[in-house]
Structure formats: structure tokens, C-alpha cells
Amino acid sequence: MLYCSYDLFTSLSRVWNFTTDDAYISWVYARHWVDGEGLIWHPQLPIVEGFSNFLWTAIAALVLLLKLPLVNTMKVIAIGCLMAGLMALYRLARLFFSPLLAILPVFIFSHYIGSVWWTLKGLETPLYVTLSIVLAWQVLKAWGYAEENQRKEWSTLAWFFTNISLLALSLTRFEGLIWIIPILFFAGCQFKHRQFPKQSMVYSWGFISLLCFILPYTAYFIWRIAYFGHWIPNSYQCKAMAQGQFFLVDWDYFEVLLPFLVASLPYLIVSRDCRQLLLWLPSLLYALLLWKANPVISHFIRLFLAPFALFSLLPVLGVLEFSSYFRLKIDSKLLTSLVIFLITVLFSQGNEPNYLEKSVHHYQERTQNRLDVASLLNQKAKKGASVLLGDCGLIPYMARKDLRFVDSQCLNNAEITQEPYKDHLDLYAKHLKREIKPDWLIINFYPLEQHGDSLDVLLKKEDFFEDYQLVRTLKSGFNSDDSGEKIIDYVYKVYRRK
Known part of the structure; x- marks a missing residue:
């Protein structure tokens, strides 16, 4: 005991x-x-x-x-x-x-x-x-x-x-x-x-x-x-x-x-x-x-x-x-x-103490990047701006309440789980480009897997990013046990509508 x-x-x-x-x-x-x-x-x-x-x-x-x-x-x-x-x-x-x-x-x-x-x-x-x-x-x-x-x-x-x-x-x-x-x-x-x-x-x-x-x-x-x-x-x-x-x-x-x-x-x-x-x-x-x-x-x-x-x-x-x-x-x-x-x-x-401490440190760096994204939106986004975001959690909580966060995952997005977009994410990508037209995009990218979220891939096919300019890139990762070099495993890319 x-x-x-x-x-x-x-x-x-x-x-x-x-x-x-x-x-x-x-x-x-x-x-x-x-x-x-x-x-x-x-x-x-x-x-x-x-x-x-x-x-x-x-x-x-x-x-x-x-x-x-x-x-x-x-x-x-x-x-x-x-x-x-x-x-x-x-x-x-x-x-x-x-x-x-x-x-x-x-x-x-x-x-x-x-x-x-x-x-x-x-x-x-x-x-x-x-x-x-x-x-x-x-x-x-x-x-x-x-x-x-x-x-x-x-x-x-x-x-x-x-x-x-x-x-x-x-x-x-x-x-x-x-x-x-x-x-x-x-x-x-x-x-x-x-x-x-x-x-x-x-x-x-x-x-x-x-x-x-x-x-x-x-x-x-x-x-x-x-x-x-x-x-x-x-x-x-x-x-x-x-x-x-x-x-x-x-x-x-x-x-x-x-x-x-x-x-x-x-x-x-x-x-x-x-x-x-x-x-x-x-x-x-x-x-x-x-x-x-x-x-x-x-x-x-x-x-x-x-x-x-x-x-x-x-x-x-x-x-x-x-x-x-x-x-x-x-x-x-x-x-x-x-x-x-x-x-x-x-x-x-x-x-195991070392594992816990390394994991906490690794995650805290990603958390700080989320806080930086929220701070950027609070300073630069106009009142009532719409933000397409797949990593909905800390960023919407810390951001201004007037900002409208459209979840690119289906968790907080009622449209994606209903017809005609249910099981048809490609149609929702077209809907985003033609009708929603968010003012800001926050894109997640996973360097170790060399891919982003599913919706991001479909948006690229729709030439969605031509209407946006990259504002900031934020990276986080961990130190390799073998070489001690930092390995980047998570990237935020923040875009603003032109």
C-alpha cells in the first residue's frame, strides 16, 4: 500500500x-x-x-x-x-x-x-x-x-x-x-x-x-x-x-x-x-x-x-x-x-519517471504552439472571422469568443455527419471552397507520416489554397534517444485569406 x-x-x-x-x-x-x-x-x-x-x-x-x-x-x-x-x-x-x-x-x-x-x-x-x-x-x-x-x-x-x-x-x-x-x-x-x-x-x-x-x-x-x-x-x-x-x-x-x-x-x-x-x-x-x-x-x-x-x-x-x-x-x-x-x-x-517527464515536455511544446496560434488570431483576425481548424480544443477555448471555429473534423461539425456530406468529404471540400470560404485556415501536418488531415488533402485537389497566404508555421517535436537530434512530428500552418 x-x-x-x-x-x-x-x-x-x-x-x-x-x-x-x-x-x-x-x-x-x-x-x-x-x-x-x-x-x-x-x-x-x-x-x-x-x-x-x-x-x-x-x-x-x-x-x-x-x-x-x-x-x-x-x-x-x-x-x-x-x-x-x-x-x-x-x-x-x-x-x-x-x-x-x-x-x-x-x-x-x-x-x-x-x-x-x-x-x-x-x-x-x-x-x-x-x-x-x-x-x-x-x-x-x-x-x-x-x-x-x-x-x-x-x-x-x-x-x-x-x-x-x-x-x-x-x-x-x-x-x-x-x-x-x-x-x-x-x-x-x-x-x-x-x-x-x-x-x-x-x-x-x-x-x-x-x-x-x-x-x-x-x-x-x-x-x-x-x-x-x-x-x-x-x-x-x-x-x-x-x-x-x-x-x-x-x-x-x-x-x-x-x-x-x-x-x-x-x-x-x-x-x-x-x-x-x-x-x-x-x-x-x-x-x-x-x-x-x-x-x-x-x-x-x-x-x-x-x-x-x-x-x-x-x-x-x-x-x-x-x-x-x-x-x-x-x-x-x-x-x-x-x-x-x-x-x-x-x-x-x-x-516510468523519465518516460512521463519526456512525454509531458513533448506535449507542452505542442500546447505552446496552440497558445501562439490563439494569440495570433486574437491579434490579427477581424471581428466575427471564420476559422477552419482541425485541432479544436485549446485554440478555440483561448481565442476570442466572436471567432467562429469550423471544425474540419466531424466532432464539432454537424454538417459533416449529415447528408449530403456524410461519408462524402469531397463534397464538403467543395462546399468549403464555394460557400463557407473561411477567413483563416489552421492546417495540421504530420512530418513522420508525411500527410495532413483527410480534408486538407481534398482541399488541395480543389485548389483551395490559392486564395490564401501562409502567415506562420509552428513546429514541435521530441529529441531522439539515439542521436539527440530534434525530430519534428507536428506542424501547424496558419493561412489567411487574401
């Missing part, structure tokens, strides 16, 4: 200044909301749901309303979520293990670099992970599972918190509803084994679910459809079903999970415990959900962190089952602790 605490503290301190550009997208919406303009990308552009983390955006809006420093406050909230999540993971593990073994899932999850990396990036990840752990913990508590030497009894209070957690999950991310499936499978398994509450309690549980989850979420969902006009947020339409992407995100998760999956097999093969469904089924569901997802959205298994946190109990159960089967002379708890420690340290990517 001391090692986990030290590792977390030192790692979090190293990445404190690391805020991802995507975090500012939600904060743009939050700022407009607080200003009384609604949940919009810009007052003069069509309404679009370019965010998919409503509850996190609402928290950001509250922070702005209270006039607190947004970035630092959101990071403090995120750290609080991480700490609460680790405590909840320990309480969940105590329903399976002794106090010593219950620390091991906490160690597995906190050791993995993604848990720290995504805590301070400004996104909803730590909140979502914590809610998923609390959900699984409270489901088991509701069904009467208890820690060692505690009386087992059904808990209506735990069922209340189950529904509150499920509601919060569904509001935090659009796909949060998927967590209903593990609960239903678990309930079905319990019913099959005749472990179900009395009829009177079932009625009270049904009333609680109606009052605390079904009605509130239905009201939110109806409002969403009425306000944004679409069933699915733009972010999911853009990135969850990317063309030409197959199992890339799943494969990243499988590589992280593999050693722990192998360690889990002894338990998964022999156990008929219904509780295991809550531990491995979320990983399977997310693998199916993200089979065509764009890998840019899930660096360090961001979207799999919640399933991974629950899966972290299974290798401990597997090693414990294996050691118990052979009845070795060594204490099974001690052996399990040693094996899990070695597997985690040897096969799981930890919070």
Missing part, C-alpha cells in the same frame, strides 16, 4: 501540467452554457453534440459558475475521483479476499501507466472508472455478498446506490448504458442458482430503479434528442466506427490484458461463481463496442480502463485457485501476493 501511494504521488506530480487538447472541447461547451448561450459549440453555428461526457461538462460548468480556476480545479476533482476509485476497488476486492489480497487489484490497476496518465488529462476518465467500480461493488452488496466475518443479507440501500451509479455512468458517457448488461447477466445467474430476493423486496427494488434510474435517464434522453436532434453524439459517429480501422483499440487492450488473462484462467475455468460476470463481461462488451474505433481516442487503453479495473481481481483469484489446487506448503496468500507482484512489475507498463 505504501508503494502504491508513493508511486501514485510521484507520478501524478510529474504529469500535473499535462492537459490534453480534447479536454478543452467540453470546456468550450461548458463556458457557453454558463454564459447563458446553451450547450453549443458557437452561437452562430448549427447546434452539435461534440462532447459525450455530459456530467463531466456539467461539473466544469459549475466550476466556471463558481469562478474557480478551471484546469486546476478539474484536476483536483479528478485526483479525488481516482482516490475514491481505488478505495472502492479495495472494498470490492474485500468481498472476495482477505485484507492482504484485496490490496493486489489496487496495485495492478494503479501500477499501470494509464491510470495516472488519464487522471490529469482533464477528461472524464477517472470519474467514469470510479463509478463503474462503485457500481459492481454495490451490486454485490445488494445481493448480500459481504466481507469475511460479516453477516450476509440483502441490501436495499446498496441497490439504491447501484441505480445512482448506473445513472451517473450513463450521464458521464453516452455508452454508460452498456453497464446494464453485466447487471442483468449477474441477476439471471443468481436467479438460476435460486439466489434471489423475496417478492416484496423485488417490488421495492423495481420502484427504486424506476425512480432513481429509469425516469431520470428517460427525461435526460428525451431532452437530448429534442435539443441536439440526434440519437448518437457526433463524437461517437466520428470515432467509434472509423473507416478502415478493425480491432486496433481491442488489440491494444489485449496486449495489456494478456498476462493477467493467463493468470486468471485457473479461476475462470473452474469457477461457477456468478460474481465473475461483473469482472470479465465489461471487457468483452467494450471489445465488441470498440472493434472499429479510431485508436487515437484510446491511448493507454483509456476507454478500457473501467473494465480493466474490474478485471484486476481475476488474476488474483486465478493464482489463488492455482496455489490452492496444488496445496503447496508455502502460504497461498503469500505466494499469490508474490506472483501477482512479479507479473505486474514485469509485464505491465508502469509509471
Whole structure:
């Protein structure tokens, strides 16, 4: 536990200044909301749901309303979520293990670099992970599972918190509803084994679910459809079903999970415990959900962190089952602790200090370039100017509010996900040239891959850039480990209409 605490503290301190550009997208919406303009990308552009983390955006809006420093406050909230999540993971593990073994899932999850990396990036990840752990913990508590030497009894209070957690999950991310499936499978398994509450309690549980989850979420969902006009947020339409992407995100998760999956097999093969469904089924569901997802959205298994946190109990159960089967002379708890420690340290990517510091420095240079672009626009762009930008986040947040940022990606651009431009980006390129005619262009170029964004390539074919002059070029990169030379991996090109 001391090692986990030290590792977390030192790692979090190293990445404190690391805020991802995507975090500012939600904060743009939050700022407009607080200003009384609604949940919009810009007052003069069509309404679009370019965010998919409503509850996190609402928290950001509250922070702005209270006039607190947004970035630092959101990071403090995120750290609080991480700490609460680790405590909840320990309480969940105590329903399976002794106090010593219950620390091991906490160690597995906190050791993995993604848990720290995504805590301070400004996104909803730590909140979502914590809610998923609390959900699984409270489901088991509701069904009467208890820690060692505690009386087992059904808990209506735990069922209340189950529904509150499920509601919060569904509001935090659009796909949060998927967590209903593990609960239903678990309930079905319990019913099959005749472990179900009395009829009177079932009625009270049904009333609680109606009052605390079904009605509130239905009201939110109806409002969403009425306000944004679409069933699915733009972010999911853009990135969850990317063309030409197959199992890339799943494969990243499988590589992280593999050693722990192998360690889990002894338990998964022999156990008929219904509780295991809550531990491995979320990983399977997310693998199916993200089979065509764009890998840019899930660096360090961001979207799999919640399933991974629950899966972290299974290798401990597997090693414990294996050691118990052979009845070795060594204490099974001690052996399990040693094996899990070695597997985690040897096969799981930890919070390596040099890597974290280099990554933060690398990203800060790109962040400074974004600030320079925003400053240039603030000084040179005329009032109400339109700006075509594919890297929407920090730049629109720091730029003047009168500037209209047209997202060249589909995230905050309602037109690209609707007919006639849906799946026809070439038509949208013609639309930009003939009708929108933005006053400014900010183009991203990736020197290592020798290409820009897809829309930029199509615009060149339309001779779009003949009407623009290059104003500034900003480059960022990293120092090579071999030669020490700086390698440029990201370039901004700023154009102004002639």
C-alpha cells in the first residue's frame, strides 16, 4: 500500500501540467452554457453534440459558475475521483479476499501507466472508472455478498446506490448504458442458482430503479434528442466506427490484458461463481463496442480502463485457485501476493519517471504552439472571422469568443455527419471552397507520416489554397534517444485569406 501511494504521488506530480487538447472541447461547451448561450459549440453555428461526457461538462460548468480556476480545479476533482476509485476497488476486492489480497487489484490497476496518465488529462476518465467500480461493488452488496466475518443479507440501500451509479455512468458517457448488461447477466445467474430476493423486496427494488434510474435517464434522453436532434453524439459517429480501422483499440487492450488473462484462467475455468460476470463481461462488451474505433481516442487503453479495473481481481483469484489446487506448503496468500507482484512489475507498463517527464515536455511544446496560434488570431483576425481548424480544443477555448471555429473534423461539425456530406468529404471540400470560404485556415501536418488531415488533402485537389497566404508555421517535436537530434512530428500552418 505504501508503494502504491508513493508511486501514485510521484507520478501524478510529474504529469500535473499535462492537459490534453480534447479536454478543452467540453470546456468550450461548458463556458457557453454558463454564459447563458446553451450547450453549443458557437452561437452562430448549427447546434452539435461534440462532447459525450455530459456530467463531466456539467461539473466544469459549475466550476466556471463558481469562478474557480478551471484546469486546476478539474484536476483536483479528478485526483479525488481516482482516490475514491481505488478505495472502492479495495472494498470490492474485500468481498472476495482477505485484507492482504484485496490490496493486489489496487496495485495492478494503479501500477499501470494509464491510470495516472488519464487522471490529469482533464477528461472524464477517472470519474467514469470510479463509478463503474462503485457500481459492481454495490451490486454485490445488494445481493448480500459481504466481507469475511460479516453477516450476509440483502441490501436495499446498496441497490439504491447501484441505480445512482448506473445513472451517473450513463450521464458521464453516452455508452454508460452498456453497464446494464453485466447487471442483468449477474441477476439471471443468481436467479438460476435460486439466489434471489423475496417478492416484496423485488417490488421495492423495481420502484427504486424506476425512480432513481429509469425516469431520470428517460427525461435526460428525451431532452437530448429534442435539443441536439440526434440519437448518437457526433463524437461517437466520428470515432467509434472509423473507416478502415478493425480491432486496433481491442488489440491494444489485449496486449495489456494478456498476462493477467493467463493468470486468471485457473479461476475462470473452474469457477461457477456468478460474481465473475461483473469482472470479465465489461471487457468483452467494450471489445465488441470498440472493434472499429479510431485508436487515437484510446491511448493507454483509456476507454478500457473501467473494465480493466474490474478485471484486476481475476488474476488474483486465478493464482489463488492455482496455489490452492496444488496445496503447496508455502502460504497461498503469500505466494499469490508474490506472483501477482512479479507479473505486474514485469509485464505491465508502469509509471516510468523519465518516460512521463519526456512525454509531458513533448506535449507542452505542442500546447505552446496552440497558445501562439490563439494569440495570433486574437491579434490579427477581424471581428466575427471564420476559422477552419482541425485541432479544436485549446485554440478555440483561448481565442476570442466572436471567432467562429469550423471544425474540419466531424466532432464539432454537424454538417459533416449529415447528408449530403456524410461519408462524402469531397463534397464538403467543395462546399468549403464555394460557400463557407473561411477567413483563416489552421492546417495540421504530420512530418513522420508525411500527410495532413483527410480534408486538407481534398482541399488541395480543389485548389483551395490559392486564395490564401501562409502567415506562420509552428513546429514541435521530441529529441531522439539515439542521436539527440530534434525530430519534428507536428506542424501547424496558419493561412489567411487574401
